Amino acid sequence: MDHSFLDWPFFEDRHRDLAARLEAWATDHLPVDHTDVDAACRRLVADLGAGGWLDYSGGAALDVRSLCLIRETLARHDALADFAFAMQGLGMGAVSLFGTDLQREWLVKTRAGKAISGFALTEPGSGSDVAATTSLARKVDGGYRLTGDKTYISNGGIADVYVVFARTGEAPGARGLSAFLMPADAEGLSVTERIEVIAPHPLATLRMEGVFLPDSALIGQAGQGFKVAMSVLDVFRPTVGAAALGMARRALDEALTRAFERKIQGQPLASLQMVQGHLADMALKIDAAALLVYRAAWTKDQGAARISREAAMAKLYATESAQEVIDMALQLHGGDGLRHGVKVEELYREIRALRIYEGASDVQRLVIARNLPEPAAKTS
Template sequence: MPDAYELAPEEQRWCAELRALAAGPLRTLADAGPPGEVNRPLVAALGELGLLERVFPSDGPAVRALDLCLLRESLARACTEAETALALQGLGACPVAQAGTEEQRARWLPGVRAGRAVAAFALSEPGAGSDAGALALTAARDGAGWRLTGEKTWISNAPAADVYTVFARTTADAGSRGVTAFLVPADRPGLTGEPLRMLSPHPIGSLRFDAVPVSPDDVLGEPDAGFGVAMRTLNLFRPSVGAFAVGMAQAALDASVDWAGRREAFGGPLKDLQSVGHRLAEMATRTEAARLLVYAAACAYDRGAPDVAKRSAMAKLFATETAQWVVDSAVQLHGARALQEGHPLEHLYREVRAPRIYEGATEVQRGIIARELYR
């Protein structure tokens, strides 16, 4: 594995190839897709190009956290829609890859890997977002199996996914120790959903479970051990959320450097104004610092370091907060044109807000870091 602070030459070439794909064929598919809905041609292209194979290798070891970060950062710099489609496939099916039986993996992973099947991760509920241990969706015993009753919300790829990794309470009053992970196909009777409209159009919605039947063959891992399934997935993906943020920050920085060099004001290019130059310098420094935190956290995960939770929380916290500031600064430097619908920065301005909330809000990350300091 390369040093956390320097990518190997082949990794640098791979990132350049990914950026070219994102700016070319993936950007074309993203622009043609329906906003706010699952873009199946885009997902299929991710499979055809072998990018989902990197997340779910058909042979060999599981995906490296660093590779996942490089994928997400590189795609985000030119096509956030492609980045999001890849990340949601990963998040939805990673529990199957990590905890699924041979039969479960054989049934679902080839389709997800090829981009034919769309996966989703169904954890959040109306009353259980940041407090994932407070899940209220119940799994009541029904013979050898269970019946799922309740609601999920803010579920990416819902209600259009083909399969959901669903976390439900199987033991009352047991907190996080009474949750089981289930693999639920979308065509199960009693499972319905509706889309939600967001600030930035994303495929996201709510799900309702009306006594949805699940069997022991649908359990991912062991009964009452589902919280661990969720946390293992989130521990892998948390640094890569930071990588997504770094990709957006870098895109905003690149646009600002170009604009400040071309835009004439007060007798010369904007870059010659000290206030603008200093702002660009701060944008570049914060972006690079965020990138290094993300790479270091990913490498720590890959080598099994004991402080992964703290490093991952630091990476997500700093990178997502930094990206918000960098994109906002870029909008300020570009002026009103950056607020016009269709401008790349207008798109980034809407996209950059959500990562500070999902997969553990900024406040949750601070709590994790503070707790880890005393271990």
């Protein structure tokens, strides 16, 4: 694979060293057997923890460029490995950014691969519209009682701990939400459905029926759950783009191999100008996506409080363009691209969800539009 992008000024020597070490580790350890997806994810979390890679997934400071490089590399080798890594970070992101010392004890476990985390935000009636959250957290002596359903929760059913968002009612809409740390064995918490999707990974609907959480479970301040959620997504949205970028790079690698090995009328496919044009378009989309992803990551690492616009651009363009790159790679494989077990067929299924989760593509367009500068007032 072309690693020349690592020479871009977004990166430091420590990032180049990280990329080289992870590439060697991934070559030796990935992909894993996906036959039992739950077991595969447990193994991946344990292996990533043992390898020290989860140290980058959470802590007092999150280096977004490192997160992006790791997700890109893992996704290129095995999308389920990227999922396992990403959820350890996303699931504990709120604790990394806002957690107390007591709550951070969970970080020790998740970073070691000894506990699995989940991020419980989405509900049956509220996906992109976080302000429409209806789960309730009623204040009682010593803590809160939580009631409501969460759905499409990644790691649902295998997680040891969740960060869950519920309405505490300090104000209407988004200003009345709070974030809590909820152990998976909390009384009143159950998994009501395991959800099967086109690219299998642990996914479930959770039900909270009067789950008691002590005051110490509150993450940050009461009524600031929306701020907590958006701060976490600000960090991790560029990394979704990075995962898509990794899948697109793998698709281009597969397409190049196919183009040079497959013959048509005695000549390789790569000799056809039309095929060359497709390959050029794929390479162009990949570089453009990489520039947006690592610009967003670099901007956050330079201390920007929020990168909503940059993160939305990176997530939107990288995921949409990766879908196009992978589709063309499959097309260049012809009928073989439709065969189960062929890498481009796997990538075709894996990429689709990235255009939906952590803010669907049209939501990213709204975020971008709302963060554009207003035109200067005209003077007569």
